[in-house]
Amino acid sequence: MSLRERLAAGGFAVTAEISPPRGAGAESITRAVTLLRDWVDAVNVTDNQGANVRLASWAGSLIAMAAGVEPVMQMTCRDRNRIALQSDLLGAAALGIRNVLVMTGDHPKFGDHPGAKPVFDLDSVQLLWTLRGMRDDGILLSGRSLRPPPDCFLGAVENPFAPPVPFRAGRLAKKVEAGAQFVQTQFVFDVPAFREWMAQVRDLGLHEKCYILAGVGAVRSLRALEYIRDKVPGVYVPDEVHRRLRAVPPDQVAAEGTRLAAQTVRQLREIDGVAGVHLLVAGNEQAAAGILDGAGIGIKHDGH
Amino acid sequence: MTAASPIPTHPRLGIRMAYRLQRLLRPNAGYRRLSAGIEAAGPARRLFTGGERAVKGTLFGCRMCGQCALPVTGYVCPMGCPKELRNGPCGGVGSDGSCEVYPELRCVWVEAYERAASQGRAADLRLLHRPADNRRWGQSSWLNYWQGRDDDLWIRS
Numbered sequence: 001m002s003l004r005e006r007l008a009a010g011g012f013a014v015t016a017e018i019s020p021p022r023g024a025g026a027e028s029i030t031r032a033v034t035l036l037r038d039w040v041d042a043v044n045v046t047d048n049q050g051a052n053v054r055l056a057s058w059a060g061s062l063i064a065m066a067a068g069v070e071p072v073m074q075m076t077c078r079d080r081n082r083i084a085l086q087s088d089l090l091g092a093a094a095l096g097i098r099n100v101l102v103m104t105g106d107h108p109k110f111g112d113h114p115g116a117k118p119v120f121d122l123d124s125v126q127l128l129w130t131l132r133g134m135r136d137d138g139i140l141l142s143g144r145s146l147r148p149p150p151d152c153f154l155g156a157v158e159n160p161f162a163p164p165v166p167f168r169a170g171r172l173a174k175k176v177e178a179g180a181q182f183v184q185t186q187f188v189f190d191v192p193a194f195r196e197w198m199a200q201v202r203d204l205g206l207h208e209k210c211y212i213l214a215g216v217g218a219v220r221s222l223r224a225l226e227y228i229r230d231k232v233p234g235v236y237v238p239d240e241v242h243r244r245l246r247a248v249p250p251d252q253v254a255a256e257g258t259r260l261a262a263q264t265v266r267q268l269r270e271i272d273g274v275a276g277v278h279l280l281v282a283g284n285e286q287a288a289a290g291i292l293d294g295a296g297i298g299i300k301h302d303g304h
Numbered sequence: 305m306t307a308a309s310p311i312p313t314h315p316r317l318g319i320r321m322a323y324r325l326q327r328l329l330r331p332n333a334g335y336r337r338l339s340a341g342i343e344a345a346g347p348a349r350r351l352f353t354g355g356e357r358a359v360k361g362t363l364f365g366c367r368m369c370g371q372c373a374l375p376v377t378g379y380v381c382p383m384g385c386p387k388e389l390r391n392g393p394c395g396g397v398g399s400d401g402s403c404e405v406y407p408e409l410r411c412v413w414v415e416a417y418e419r420a421a422s423q424g425r426a427a428d429l430r431l432l433h434r435p436a437d438n439r440r441w442g443q444s445s446w447l448n449y450w451q452g453r454d455d456d457l458w459i460r461s
Binding site: 077078082103104105106107109118120121122123124125126129130141157158159161162163164166167170171173174177178186233234236 | 386387388389390391392393394395396397398399400401404405411413414417418421426429430432433434435438
């Protein structure tokens with residue numbers, strides 16, 4: 001069952017994120033996929049995350065496919081102009097990559113090439129709108145026709161917690177109007193705040209037009225927690241989470257982080273309109289099984 | 305993108321005054337004729353464009369993209385966003401409303417939302433802005449606006 005089919009059937013979908021290597025090898029992706037493939041419907045392959053050079057997301061997606069999982073190819077607006085973005089979508093679709101996740105992307109300032117030219121020729125809403133036009137109307141942004149049109153399942157991201165908070169559901173509405181069929185959110189640590197955002201999402205009827213997957217990550221160590229809080233733009237960690245993870249002995253932080261994530265998944269699953277979870281476990285893929293097991297979500301046997 | 309890098313700029317024009325001027329400058333037959341006349345003569349056009357650059361540069365940090373979004377962004381320039389998002393804000397806004405790239409400055413889209421919402425215009429931010437036409441950099445957006453060339457900048461849903 002594909003991700004799209006799982007969601008259409010009303011099942012609780014699980015996706016997880018992996019990062020391609022800084023190098024020309026496929027092994028690390030295959031290894032990560034092996035840890036995840038029995039548990040998830042699809043695996044996101046990041047696009048030079050944090051503006052750091054990594055193996056290309058389309059190539060990583062192909063490697064993930066070969067390792068036995070359906071990929072979600074992430075596509076940012078940071079490094080390519082409208083010509084390259086459209087061209088890459090055609091290439092990816094021709095190679096069998098069906099799921100595409102569109103995002104603005106972190107600014108180069110944060111990455112390993114801070115002197116790089118930031119492209120941002122399109123923004124994420126415009127890119128969604130462009131890709132939808134290519135698929136549904138068979139036209140490029142220029143108006144020229146293309147044949148055959150790409151078959152793709154279009155995803156977006158949203159951060160329910162970033163200011164202006166009252167506009168965040170409205171911004172998702174914009175993305176849905178532009179073509180988003182599913183959305184994966186930023187890390188959810190603050191479940192009550194997420195619940196409030198979901199209420200607004202339901203008021204706008206967005207949960208009926210777009211599948212909502214809530215982002216959940218397992219904190220591995222206090223250092224990882226600090227990193228997430230201070231270095232990943234747009235992530236907010238409530239004090240309560242800090243207190244909880246500080247309260248346990250250092251060698252048990254990882255286990256407590258996994259328990260916290262499992263608990264979060266359980267809570268999110270009960271919220272009306274949440275179609276699944278997106279596990280932010282890049283580099284920590286072994287945590288996925290523990291989170292899902294702890295949340296009462298079993299192995300997905302289909303397809304294997 | 306042009307020479308100067310985008311940097312978030314706090315507008316120096318109050319939002320009430322901005323909307324008042326918006327009503328006053330709305331395209332009509334008079335402005336159409338006037339702008340056609342200015343465009344017909346090279347020196348007049350250059351003078352007018354220079355004037356726009358000076359006025360809007362001072363008030364909004366305008367970088368002369370030539371396709372002005374200010375009327376529907378609470379008169380906060382989106383081209384000051386380091387990612388030049390015309391459909392912002394991005395997900396990296398700090399919890400205090402600061403810009404991801406310049407943490408000491410406020411996110412232009414947070415400001416845009418607050419200013420528009422304060423006047424009952426929050427729905428403006430729901431408009432889908434089409435991709436910018438990069439051939440227009442350096443042009444007068446006022447002339448483009450009065451000549452009706454800005455009519456398709458965004459899609460009303």
